[in-house]
Amino acid sequence: MAIVLTIFGALLGGAAPAMAADPPINCPPGTEPSPRTGECIIIITDPGGGGGGGGGDDDVPVVVQKCFNRLSTPPGEVPCSSDKGWWSNAQNAYCTALAPQPPLSDPAWEGKTTGQVYDCYRPVDGSMVTGITFWIWLATPPGGAPPDPRVLAQQAIARMNLRAITIGIVPEPGPGSIGIIGMPTWMWAQNPGATTWGPQTQTASAGGFTVTATAKAQRTVWAMGDGATVTCTGPGTPYADSYGKKSSPTCGHTYTRQGTYTVRATTYWVVTWAGVGQSGTIPLNFTDTTTITMGEAQVLNS
Numbered sequence: 501m502a503i504v505l506t507i508f509g510a511l512l513g514g515a516a517p518a519m520a521a522d523p524p525i526n527c528p529p530g531t532e533p534s535p536r537t538g539e540c541i542i543i544i545t546d547p548g549g550g551g552g553g554g555g556g557d558d559d560v561p562v563v564v565q566k567c568f569n570r571l572s573t574p575p576g577e578v579p580c581s582s583d584k585g586w587w588s589n590a591q592n593a594y595c596t597a598l599a600p601q602p603p604l605s606d607p608a609w610e611g612k613t614t615g616q617v618y619d620c621y622r623p624v625d626g627s628m629v630t631g632i633t634f635w636i637w638l639a640t641p642p643g644g645a646p647p648d649p650r651v652l653a654q655q656a657i658a659r660m661n662l663r664a665i666t667i668g669i670v671p672e673p674g675p676g677s678i679g680i681i682g683m684p685t686w687m688w689a690q691n692p693g694a695t696t697w698g699p700q701t702q703t704a705s706a707g708g709f710t711v712t713a714t715a716k717a718q719r720t721v722w723a724m725g726d727g728a729t730v731t732c733t734g735p736g737t738p739y740a741d742s743y744g745k746k747s748s749p750t751c752g753h754t755y756t757r758q759g760t761y762t763v764r765a766t767t768y769w770v771v772t773w774a775g776v777g778q779s780g781t782i783p784l785n786f787t788d789t790t791t792i793t794m795g796e797a798q799v800l801n802s
Contacts, residue, residue: 573625582628584621585705588642593622595642598635599703599710599775608635615639616709616777641709652711653773653782655704660715664786665689665696667765670739671792678795681755684747685792687722687765688736697735698769711775715784717767724753725761755794764789 567580567587580587585596595618602608608617618638623631668690671679679685694700698716705711722730732751739748747754755761769784 569623572623584628585618586642588620588638591620591622591636591638591642593620593632593634595620595636595638596705597641597709597776599712601777602635608637610637612637612639616641618642647706647709647776649709649711649773649776649778650780652704652706652709652775653713653771653780656702656711656713656773657715657771657782657784659702659704660700660713661695662698662700662715662769662784662786663695664788665720665735665765665767666691667763667788667790668736668738669763669790669792671794673790673792678793679755680797681758681794683745683754685724685753685755686737686739686743686748687730687732687751687753687763688738688748689720689765689767690738692735696767709776711773713771713773713782715769715771717769720751720765720767722751722753723764723766724755725763726755726757726759728753758795760791760793762789762791 567578568589569576569578569592570589571592572578578587582594584594586594588595597616598619602617604613606617615638618636619633620636621631621633666689667673668686668688670686671677689696696717699714700716701712701714703710703712717735719731719733720736722732724730730751730753734750736751737748764787766785766787769786771782771784773780773782
């Protein structure tokens, strides 16, 4: 029991300065308010096998976070997270960090330069259907230590389902299709869109923090198989029969030797992300491959 009391005292002893505007925290029976987090906590001890042990894990208290809506009728426990953020007992609301954060000149910062501004939702009478929304500055997140923003950025990227373009090329790939050396070859993306060229924006959240990531293709580098590479900054122009023997205005090549060539189109992306007070970029690339055949024009004499 002495060990339990010592740890309990450590949890409740180092009280942070109280916010005068906050009403007192009324916790349900069997819990106590934590001055550090503003959450209701319960300390549970499991004596394990009992007496005289060597201070094993069975003597270590387990701290369980409790979230409590003291303004509902009747007051009661609520889930600590929802699609509106993490519950703050101090604010009696679900809060999530604004992304992007407002400028420091915004009154919501209260003159502070650290911490974050949160968008909070306070349910009315315990209902998540109706409530009051407000912005507030908080020194620490309601859900504890902030997450790694790079991890959230990767989660946002995973939701984008980015992939390689599907190669469009003339002469067309496939048996029986042969291009003529010296004639223009056209290259383009058959399926330019949010997943193959962008831009696309997604978010990911955890612990009341949100990271926003935006991905956009910067260029496609075409390795033509004959030793040449062609860099195109756009998705290219699809070929139409009406173009005849014209060269592509945006992305093209001319073969000078007959043969079968493997063409690789690698699209390079840049993802920019911001959140949790940080920002950065993540490079990505995706490749599609096809094969075309080039031959010489045949002259027939009658």
